Amino acid sequence: xxxxxxxxxxxxxxxxxxxxxxxxxxxxxxxxxxxxxxxxxxxxxxxxxxxxxxxxxxxxxxxxxxxxxxxxxxxxxxxxxxxxxxxxxxxxxxxxxxxxxxxxxxxxxxxxxxxxxxxxxxxxxxxxxxxxxxxxxxxxxxxxxxxxxxxxxxxxxxxxxxxxxxxxxxxxxxxxxxxxxxxxxxxxxxxxxxxxxxxxxxxxxxxxxxxxxxxxxxxxxxxxxxxxxxxxxxxxxxxxxxxxxxxxxxxxxxxxx
Amino acid sequence: xxxxxxxxxxxxxxxxxxxxxxxxxxxxxxxxxxxxxxxxxxxxxxxxxxxxxxxxxxxxxxxxxxxxxxxxxxxxxxxxxxxxxxxxxxxxxxxxxxxxxxxxxxxxxxxxxxxxxxxxxxxxxxxxxxxxxxxxxxxxxxxxxxxxxxxxxxxxxxxxxxxxxxxxxxxxxxxxxxxxxxxxxxxxxxxxxxxxxxxxxxxxxxxxxxxxxxxxxxxxxxxxxxxxxxxxxxxxxxxxxxxxxxxxxxxxxxxxxxxxxxxxxxxxxxxxxxxxxxxxxxxxxxxxxxxxxxxxxxxxxxxxxxxxxxxxxxxxxxxxxxxxxxxxxxxxxxxxxxxxxxxxxxxxxxxxxxxxxxxxxxxxxxxxxxxxxxxxxxxxxxxxxxxxxxxxxxxxxxxxxx
Ligand SMILES: Cc1ncc(COP(=O)(O)O)c(C=O)c1O
Numbered sequence: 001x002x003x004x005x006x007x008x009x010x011x012x013x014x015x016x017x018x019x020x021x022x023x024x025x026x027x028x029x030x031x032x033x034x035x036x037x038x039x040x041x042x043x044x045x046x047x048x049x050x051x052x053x054x055x056x057x058x059x060x061x062x063x064x065x066x067x068x069x070x071x072x073x074x075x076x077x078x079x080x081x082x083x084x085x086x087x088x089x090x091x092x093x094x095x096x097x098x099x100x101x102x103x104x105x106x107x108x109x110x111x112x113x114x115x116x117x118x119x120x121x122x123x124x125x126x127x128x129x130x131x132x133x134x135x136x137x138x139x140x141x142x143x144x145x146x147x148x149x150x151x152x153x154x155x156x157x158x159x160x161x162x163x164x165x166x167x168x169x170x171x172x173x174x175x176x177x178x179x180x181x182x183x184x185x186x187x188x189x190x191x192x193x194x195x196x197x198x199x200x201x202x203x204x205x206x207x208x209x210x211x212x213x214x215x216x217x218x219x220x221x222x223x224x225x226x227x228x229x230x231x232x233x234x235x236x237x238x239x240x241x242x243x244x245x246x247x248x249x250x251x252x253x254x255x256x257x
Numbered sequence: 258x259x260x261x262x263x264x265x266x267x268x269x270x271x272x273x274x275x276x277x278x279x280x281x282x283x284x285x286x287x288x289x290x291x292x293x294x295x296x297x298x299x300x301x302x303x304x305x306x307x308x309x310x311x312x313x314x315x316x317x318x319x320x321x322x323x324x325x326x327x328x329x330x331x332x333x334x335x336x337x338x339x340x341x342x343x344x345x346x347x348x349x350x351x352x353x354x355x356x357x358x359x360x361x362x363x364x365x366x367x368x369x370x371x372x373x374x375x376x377x378x379x380x381x382x383x384x385x386x387x388x389x390x391x392x393x394x395x396x397x398x399x400x401x402x403x404x405x406x407x408x409x410x411x412x413x414x415x416x417x418x419x420x421x422x423x424x425x426x427x428x429x430x431x432x433x434x435x436x437x438x439x440x441x442x443x444x445x446x447x448x449x450x451x452x453x454x455x456x457x458x459x460x461x462x463x464x465x466x467x468x469x470x471x472x473x474x475x476x477x478x479x480x481x482x483x484x485x486x487x488x489x490x491x492x493x494x495x496x497x498x499x500x501x502x503x504x505x506x507x508x509x510x511x512x513x514x515x516x517x518x519x520x521x522x523x524x525x526x527x528x529x530x531x532x533x534x535x536x537x538x539x540x541x542x543x544x545x546x547x548x549x550x551x552x553x554x555x556x557x558x559x560x561x562x563x564x565x566x567x568x569x570x571x572x573x574x575x576x577x578x579x580x581x582x583x584x585x586x587x588x589x590x591x592x593x594x595x596x597x598x599x600x601x602x603x604x605x606x607x608x609x610x611x612x613x614x615x616x617x618x619x620x621x622x623x624x625x626x627x628x629x630x631x632x633x634x635x636x637x638x639x640x641x642x643x644x645x646x647x648x649x650x651x652x653x654x655x656x657x658x659x
Contacts, residue, residue: 052561052562053430053562053563054430054435054436054439054548054563056286056439056442056443057286057288057446060429063429067429067430070562075560075562076560076561077560100284100547101547101548101563102561102562103561104545104546104547104561105544105546105557105559105560105561106560126286127284127547127550129283129284129285132284150287151286151288153287153288153290155288155290155291156290156291160290178288178446178447178449180288180443180447183447
């Protein structure tokens with residue numbers, strides 16, 4: 001079967017909305033209800049965070065959601081149990097995002113096999129370097145038809161972006177500014193970088209993430225790329241939600257109307 | 258003094274990809290790539306530049322007070338029936354070995370054109386050593402420290418402030434050294450251009466473990482010369498050092514790594530006992546994984562979550578060890594022992610009474626294992642006395658037998 005991420009981008013090249021949520025947050029068993037609501041109300045892609053004790057690339061909001069999820073009892077084993085059978089109802093592509101240590105400890109091949117079994121399409125591991133991926137893990141990910149999605153930043157050289165583009169599958173994750181997640185930086189300052197990315201005519205679609213929080217920032221990002229990723233703003237929205245479905249509906253309609 | 262430059266083909270030194278055996282590397286997010294890559298490509302050239310070496314040596318001599326003495330501890334030797342020498346890093350300016358590394362890194366930061374310095378600290382020794390060199394060079398200094406450690410180590414917090422540093426509490430996770438390190442790394446991600454991160458131990462992404470080990474290698478370089486002068490041989494039977502992340506041990510072992518007749522002993526913090534649930538004995542309790550961007554041994558749950566260690570000494574309270582030490586452990590080149598809180602306290606009181614030297618709690622862990630080594634009367638033992646105990650007086654006083 002063709003990877004669902006590729007299917008998505010074959011159909012839709014503009015305004016792709018990817019929403020991030022930490023698994024097991026705000027409550028342990030909210031993972032599936034959140035995913036269901038995201039699909040229902042128009043998210044094109046779902047990025048599920050695998051909580052980690054030491055999320056180096058994340059700002060306070062996503063860190064806290066991770067801590068909370070771990071306190072709720074979330075683990076990779078529990079996550080895979082929750083995800084068993086989710087493909088009966090959820091058809092949008094789903095990506096797991098998390099740090100390399102839990103994956104390494106789970107066993108990289110066991111992890112990939114489990115992802116394929118439950119129906120995961122892609123993986124984002126920000127602290128897995130390109131060289132290690134290429135020499136040690138690429139064949140395993142490809143064997144299970146999992147797309148590894150790499151990050152590029154405003155500081156990434158053109159040569160390196162091209163190399164990353166050649167190793168990435170699915171799409172490229174363009175970090176809007178050199179920062180941890182959830183930093184409020186002015187998107188207008190980033191336009192030269194977005195222009196530069198666009199002019200490179202990369203082989204993968206590009207989604208812009210970090211600092212996308214509302215309709216205005218989503219539209220700006222979408223003007224330069226195939227769409228955008230929202231994380232921190234969504235975590236804030238559902239943190240104290242009494243009614244997940246309603247909260248997700250309100251949140252997404254505020255972005256794509 | 259020379260910063261060790263030639264790795265030659267040692268089995269124990271870093272390889273060209275930044276690994277020691279299967280440990281090491283740089284597991285960094287892309288946002289850190291420019292900073293870390295810049296260091297990786299430039300550090301060896303900078304360190305081997307004669308003018309850099311000159312500046313480094315001059316500061317170590319006139320500012321830090323090196324060479325630090327190698328002191329024959331007569332009464333301690335009588336007690337343990339061996340020839341015991343103490344490498345007196347406690348006599349350095351700021352009171353520990355940490356300053357060897359911060360002097361080196363601040364000179365490096367200046368050559369890289371950086372104007373802002375960040376650091377993590379546990380006990381506050383590395384924070385003080387960083388704040389000190391920033392004052393010396395007139396650079397802005399921000400030190401991350403776990404909010405729990407800020408309470409435990411008030412005098413060092415005051416010192417850093419007096420030296421002009423900003424101390425930022427790390428309130429995430431377990432609020433100690435590991436989290437302070439996370440916060441420093443996050444700061445670096447957010448300040449990719451003007452900031453240098455002075456990491457305080459032989460851990461973190463390549464090239465830090467190697468760079469820190471080289472700056473600290475002055476310890477074993479001096480030991481060799483001093484021991485030769487005093488005993489006619491540069492080779493002791495044992496070199497003993499405590500190990501948090503592993504910088505004083507790396508420095509004390511460095512020039513002996515390939516001289517296999519010298520036994521290397523690393524002492525980890527056993528806490529309340531290795532299997533008590535309150536320990537920091539990483540080689541016994543740890544498994545391979547990634548901590549602070551290095552593939553090494555670390556303490557973690559079966560789900561890959563990093564756990565909070567325990568030690569009476571804030572400087573050893575770290576859930577990992579540097580990759581060089583993970584490799585020394587796995588290859589059997591160094592022997593890893595652990596000393597409990599109790600044993601370390603007892604060794605601290607003992608050195609005070611026998612030699613008139615109050616050691617840092619960290620260094621007391623190394624001393625605590627003298628009783629467990631199979632020593633002969635002719636054996637020459639060098640213990641790295643990594644720091645002085647001023648910062649630990651509260652702990653010593655609180656635990657004195659009534
Ligand atoms: C006096 C002293 N010794 C040892 C250590 C442990 O660090 P390392 O293992 O890097 O030498 C510290 C850390 O704070 C220290 O202050």
